[in-house]
Every structure is written in structure tokens, then in C-alpha cells.
Amino acid sequence: MISAPLALINEFLGQPPNASEHGYQIDHIIEFSHWFMGALFVGWSAFFVYVLIRFRKSRNPVADHEGVKNGVSTHLEFAVVLIEAVLLIGFAIPLWGKFVNEFPDTKDAILVHAIGQQFGWNFHLPGPDGQFGRRELALVSNTNPIGLDPNSPEGHDDLVVANELHVPVDRPVIIDISSKDVIHNFAVPSMRAAQDAIPGQIIPMWFKPIKTGSYEIVCGQLCGLGHYSMKGMLVVDTQEEYQEWLKERIELGGGPVQPPTEERVADRPEGEPPPGEIQGTVLPPGAPKVADPTGAGTPVPQNQPPP
């Protein structure tokens, strides 16, 4: 009964419709807070106008040093504090506690690493073996945006995709968030989920999409001149569509080592040295050349973020 007008205020404020399991709880808190603040605004404004008229100079030429003697304002203020305390302690903190402490079982969840960079999101998926390959910051290059170690046995089937992440509907998604450069924030407004991406830290977050569709991923921290363009897409698929997408990514991204071809060398931005012998690494000038003992390279992602 009360939810129809309540929903109006979120819509009026331009909030995208919720698509996650826990999101409606957040929406209720936001709705209630806005109505409560609206009531306070009207109440305090009316009181202010009343005071201006009631205590005008012509009616009160001499100041009254005793002031108000009844306790109405004290009771009102206490009621406001009580409602705010209930909102915070009763709803907001328990909801936050659930979000950060009660992670879903990793066996049922989709596990993804999201690595922010100026200005895009890289997603690292474990591939068919379900294991993430080792990442090393020193290995990050134009062809290896997440620094995947070519010698890591778990890493050979890993998938690296830029800016578009697919997940199946009705499965919890756990994302380990990190950053390569500055502080970003992985935010999916439709999932009512956001988490800072901090260089040197890996911070997990989770949500459970309950509606298929495409939802915008944005960077929630001002992170540089291109911050506005740091957008990605979260596509929530049906289970079949998700398997299809995974298969396609594996075909495109996995497979045997691709030696550096002339086009790929030509693709590199001006001033960038040619790729090293081990794919994804560029040896510093003067470093002794080391042959890749495994002969394997890093899978080359198909869609790179814009440089």
C-alpha cells in the first residue's frame, strides 16, 4: 500500500531500477530516508516561518531572556534522533554487515577479478580449469593488461576481457577488486553495489543478479581526466547464453601461443618498444635476454581497453 508512493521518490531521483537480490533493502532505506528528510524539511521550514512571525520586533520590542519554557522542542528533537538511530543501527549497519561479512559459498558463485586502470576495467576469469593464473604487476604491458604470468600453469586457459563482463542470472557473483594505478571505484548502480579499487589491495565484493539485461558499470571515484569515460557493461545472461559467451571467449582468447605478428607490432602506440620474446613482457633496456622455458605465452585479450 505504502510502497507505490515510496517508489516514486526513487524514480524521481533518477535511480535505475534494481536488478539484484539485496537491492530492494537498500532501496527501502533510501526511500524512507528521503521521505523522512522531506518531512523534516517541511516541519523545520514551517517552524522557522512561525518563529519569524511570532517573535517579530513590533510584537516583542524587548528581548525575552528566558525563552521557551515547555519541552515540546526537546521531545521533537529526541524523536528525530531516535528515528535516525533506528535507521542507522537497525537497518543500515546490519545490511552493510551482511554485505561485507556474509559472502556466498564460492562453490556456487561466479568468481571474477576486476582490475581498474585509467580508464577502463579489465576482467580476469579463471577459464575452464577454474583456477586463476598468477598476476604480477611487473609483467603488465600493452599486450598483457593484467600482468598474467606466462609461466603460471593455472593461467594458460585464463580469460581476460575488457570492459564487458557477462554473468549468469540467479548466481552469486564474487568480484575481487583491485587497481593498477590510482584509486577507482567499481560501481554497478543497478546491482546497488560499489567497491573502491585500491592499488596494492584486493577487496572482494558480491551481489546476486536476479534480472537479465545489460547494466552499466561506472567508476565511482574521480580518477583523472578520462574518469567520465571509465565505463563498462555488466551483461546478465541466462545460463545458456552465459555458457555460449564463455565458449566464445575461450575460442577467441585461449588456444596456442600466438607469436608477435607484424600487425600486432604495428598496432603498438608510438614510442612503445616491440613485444619481448615472452609475450606480454618487455625487457628493460640492457637486460639479458631470457628464453621462455615453457615456450608458452600469455593469452592475448581480444578487445583491449583504449590506451
Ligand SMILES: [Cu+2]
Ligand atoms: Cu576510475
